[in-house]
Structures are given as structure tokens and as C-alpha cells.
Amino acid sequence: MGGQEKDPREEVIQAWYMDDSDEDQRLPHHKEPKEFVSIDTLAELGVLSWRLDADNYETDEELKKIREDRGYSYMDFCEVCPEKLPNYEEKIKNFFEEHLHTDEEIRYAVAGSGYFDVRDRNEKWIRVWLKKGGMIVLPAGIYHRFTLDTDNYIKAMRLFIGDPIWTPYNRPHDHLPARKEYLKAFLGNGVGDRAVDTAT
Template sequence: MAVLEAWYMDESTEDQRLPHKLQPNQAVSVQELQDIGVCYWKLNADIYENDPALQKIRGEKGYSYMDIIDVHPDKLPNYEEKLKMFYEEHLHLDDEIRYILDGRAYFDVRDKNDRWIRIAMTKGDMITLPAGIYHRFTMDETNYTKAMRLFVGEPVWKAYNRPADHFEIRKQYVDSLNAINCFTGLIAQGL
């Protein structure tokens, strides 16, 4: 089973789709991601429609809404414009849950010291970004991913670009950084 790969990013302004690893690389562990509220699961994307592990996560977390999006220049209208929009640093008032069914992409999140961490998402990777965390999304050089988007209740698409520190959810997120606890039952079981 592949392990999630994450690292601290360099300061380069080159193409956002490049890895942007520091030299030497500074890897970030799943535990370090959990410490800032990012929860991770590795699932079998080949059986996502009937996967008991996914059904368990959805039931325990209350993820009642689901849709699937193909992000590719031929499949997503105004692809380049949307990619620029996704890459603007922002937060949401609700958790952001993404499950990669095919392809690859990156999520970048800020750590406790405001440094960028890049999370390389591949087929079978599922993450939850907590409400109030600053983050952004981009493709890698392949320009393709198919992702399931999950929500508690109706989907909320509103992003608030930084600065957005005035939102109560941001204050709650910052205050709770030392008390965040991800649902780790499936990770501990190797699912």
C-alpha cells in the first residue's frame, strides 16, 4: 500500500504544477498533518461505489452529499481559469473532503508556523481539510484527476481568500490546533 507523500515547499514561483520540494527534501508525516487537523485515509478507489471502508467513514463523519468531478483541460470548462482560482489561498467555513478516484493532484496547506506543506494526492487517497485552515489546490504535470467531493448536508462551494482571519471558524481552528483529533480507526486498522 502506498503511503501519502507530503513535504515543505520551496519559495519558487515557477509553474505551480511542479513538486516544489526543498533541497534537501523536508518530508511531512501523516501524524504531522493530523496535528494541524488534516485527516487522511488510503482506500481502494477501484471499489468506491460499494466500499465498506468508505461507507463507514461517510456514516461516522456524516458525509451525506457526494459528487464526482473530472479535472482535465478537456473535461472542465475554463480549465486554466478555474485552476488559477483553486490555487488562490483560501479557507472554507466547512470541512473540505476529497477522495481521489484516478489521476493525481496537490493540496497545499499552511502549518502552525504559516509554512506551506504540499500533499501529493494519488488514486485512493482521501483527505479532510478542517474548516478554517488556509489551503489551495492544483494539478501536477499530468493535468488530470477524478475526485469525489463529500459534504455534511448540502454542498457549500464558497471560498474566502486570505486574509479571512475575521471569521469565527478561523479563530476556532487556530485555537483548537493543539486539541485536534482525527478519526483514526481506519488508519490504525490499515484500511
């Protein structure tokens, strides 16, 4: 970390270890004392991030370049809030069930904010707060969940390679190739996951 100036992404993406309380899922759930997680640590778990210009996403050259470089041909928007999302209560419950996907999950907050929770190498929850201008990519096979924060609103751009498949596989789905690939790619150094060492 050293004395470098702050990473501009930290203004739109913050992460911390969660407490174990089962209070309202939309609260920050900081530990006491707070235990923040760096953007570099997220990257070690395969979670990529950018800070983009959310007010000009139609003409943003940086977004265009990311889409071209990573093959994100599909794009749509999802607004999550009680007024806009049909079956809101049920959907929010489903989003907060721990699950994985067999493809990357790419979310860019063009308005509002929300929490993406991901597991670290030792199965502990890290809460990633995505705010307007932040874009994250969750790798295929990572266990995660989503909830709004107390503002109850996010408008997110969803990107995808090819035709979108949004199927969530609720935990446990450890037999899926995407999960095995994820373990090999990001947790394959044996830290906190001895089973990986024996899997060839």
C-alpha cells in the same frame, strides 16, 4: 516513527515542505535537500487521511463507514483537466488562490492525482500529494490551495455534510468564526502563533 512497517497511506498521500520558487505550480517544488512531512504531522494540523480502494468505491464498506461516522450525506465527482472542466485556466487559477472554507473540504482521488497545499503553524507551505486511493479531509478554517501536478488530471469524489457550500474565502479572512475555531482547535498551543494565546 521507530521500526514499524510503513503506513499504507504513505503510498497514496505524501507531503513535504515547499521551496520558494515561482516556477510552474504543477512541479513538486521540493526543497533541497527534500524535507518530508509525516501523516501524523498533517493530523496535528487537522488534516485527516485514509487509503481506500479506488477501484471499488461504489461498494467499499470502509468508505461507507467513514461517511456514516462523519455524516457525509452529499457526494459528487469533480474531474479537473483541460478537456473536462469548463473555464479550466480560470478555475485552476482560482483553486490556487490561498483560501479557506467554513466547512471541511473532503476529497477522495478515485483517479489521477493533485496537490493540496496547507500552511503549517509557522505559515510555511506543506504540499500534500494526493494520489489514486487517497482521501483527505481539510478542516474548516485552514488556509489552503489546490493545483494539478504535471499529469494534469484528477477525478475526485467530493463529500459534504448536508447541502454542499463550496464558497472559498480568499486570504485574509481571519475574522470568520471557522478560522478562529481552527486556530483554537489546532494551533491553540501557542506554537508560532502568539495571537492565539490572547484570544479568549
